[in-house]
Amino acid sequence: MPKENRPTIKNDAAYEAMRREGYGKAKAASIANAQANDATDPSRKGGKAPPYEEWTKDQLYERARELDIDGRSELSKSELIEALRSK
Structure with a gap:
């Protein structure tokens, strides 16, 4: 998707990789932006609920x-x- 037609993505490489893997646009954007934010750690398990x-x-x-x-x-x-x- 052309960059000018989507909301701001802070980590384009991560976004595009997730889209190729089948993630939805919103989820890929959310994860890519979280990865670009030094204050967050999206790879760390957050919740206590079982799978x-x-x-x-x-x-x-x-x-x-x-x-x-x-x-x-x-x-x-x-x-x-x-x-x-x-x-």
Whole structure:
């Protein structure tokens, strides 16, 4: 994407690498900008929650409900995990 058509990206190389890996535009921009900011450390694990694979399907469904993910009642556990990660 031409630089003039997108919001300010502070680390273009990281942004482009993440886009090639399949990250969404907003997520790639957020991570690239965090990497460029000396006050943050985006590689360090921040939360204390276990990975989604350790959650029950009911827990995943409730989190999907909180995030208002459409079609959540028809999704399998692995689909819920994918939807939550892409949100």
